[in-house]
Amino acid sequence: MIELSGVTKRYGPNTVVNSVSLTVPGGGVTALVGPNGAGKSSLLSMIGRLLPMDEGEIRVDGLDVSRIAGDVLAKKLSILRQENQVAVRLTVKELVEFGRFPHSRGRLTAEDGRHVEEAIDFLELAEFAGRPIDRLSGGQRQRAFIAMVLCQDTDYVLLDEPLNNLDMHHASQTMGLIRRLATELNKTIVIVLHDINFASYHADRVVAMKDGAIVADGTPREIITGLSMAEIFDLEVPVHSYADRPVAAYFAIGSRHLHDQD
């Protein structure tokens, strides 16, 4: 269980996360959505102790993230940020092996090797295993980073816009894999998503943020409605239904004729 209480982050006079309290019980996919600058990434970074908070407390399975030793938390929770530049040259396999660092401190055991292989297989990276990551396509690289996080084998996985810069094919494939992490491997996933429709189809719970605060929280069906979309994104979005899930047709706005026919 991840518990946040009164979490606040300020940059000078700007409060980017304003006294957020939230509880994420174990299991399932929780999607953080909201407009740019809503504080989603900052909140996720604070849970993953990449960013110190100014006020409040975050506990993961009862452990205070700002106090607990980094290597203890690294076996419970992993975080993958949006920009994943790696400063040195690594192959896919070497990158994935780094995921075992919290367990083996750099000396890989046979068990670590098994985890590495499983992660590479799970993300269908076997044919690229020996390739340097700076010579992969965007989709392959994103999968390599997810494999690293998977290899870390933590109960909690935080992902910051993992679908960014991916085309339709790779975005849907990657999101499908993330869903499988929750369904098949029983991980608790907290994911920042830009495309509300991915949240609609793959998330169990949608938490919407705006101006540093949580403005809506519920199942996709409860949150993704024309009314709440207008409130969250300041935009009138026609919401349809497809395969029993709400679909926000935000891409049609700007050419009004499409939904005028409804």
Place this chain on the structure above:
Amino acid sequence: MLVDRWRTALAVRGRGIPDRGRPVLVLVLLGILLAMVTALFMTYDLKGSLDFALELRGRKVGGMLLVGFAVAYAAVLLHTITNNRILTPSLMGFDALFVLIQTGAAFLFGTLAFLAIDVRLRFGIEVGIMLAFAAILYRLLFGGENRDLFLLVLAGIITGTVFSSLTALIMRVLDPNEFLTLQDLLFANFSTVNRDLLLVSAAAVVVIIVATRPLLGQLDAVAIGREHAINLGVNHRAVVRQCLVAIAVLVSVSTALVGPVAFLGLLVSNMAYQLTGTFRHRYTPAAAGMIAAIALIGGQFILQEVFASVVRLSVIISFIGGIYFILLLLREAGR
């Protein structure tokens, strides 16, 4: 057979991605080369009293080994914590401060009085001032919330420039005779390494190397980036702080021992990355240290025997290092 195996092991596969045997092989080859260079330096053309000659040469070799390893290790640590391979600790003002100390002392007390001070005391004062400088710089920039490493590097460069300007100013008003004597003090000099100082410096460098050994595994994770390192459970802040202290001690000790050895660290660490084909800290500091020692001892030997010591080794190092630095910048820009 053996040659064939070496060739395959050294072949750069997939542009710089090593097979696992290569770093070990490079370390072994460097070790052999270092032993050969050292043996040559120690035994070539021995004349007169054997004891005296060996003692003298031994001190020189000791000084060069020590400085080589200290400067190389400091450079590797700085590269890793800044995720930047074209920085050198000498950019951060240590060399400039050393020159300022010497120049300031020459101006205030005269070079004669300055040289008359016990070398051990002088060494202690110089190391003390440089460490104090590092402590102030780190405290100012790392004391608060803000801990941007690049701010630290930038501040180091700027204070270095201030030190250099001050030095230039003092040099203008200095007596010309004093200036000549001073100039001699300002170039790195391996010929006159004091024995006591060598032992003290060696102790300091060995303590630093032993104390930072447990960090080496974590430094691999730090090398792939701050956020990845934190995610993998590394206490990034603590590791960086310990590395900064190690860098300050290593650079201060080696500079006070022989004088400024600008660029040597940059040169040898990058050669080590290229030769070993890895960034892993199990290999790179040792490789860089050996390359530095080979360059110093081999260079000193060639200078003594071929050029009859008319040129200073540090001048050559700065010259080659400068060219290498420019090539490195061009290559990074071309990426």
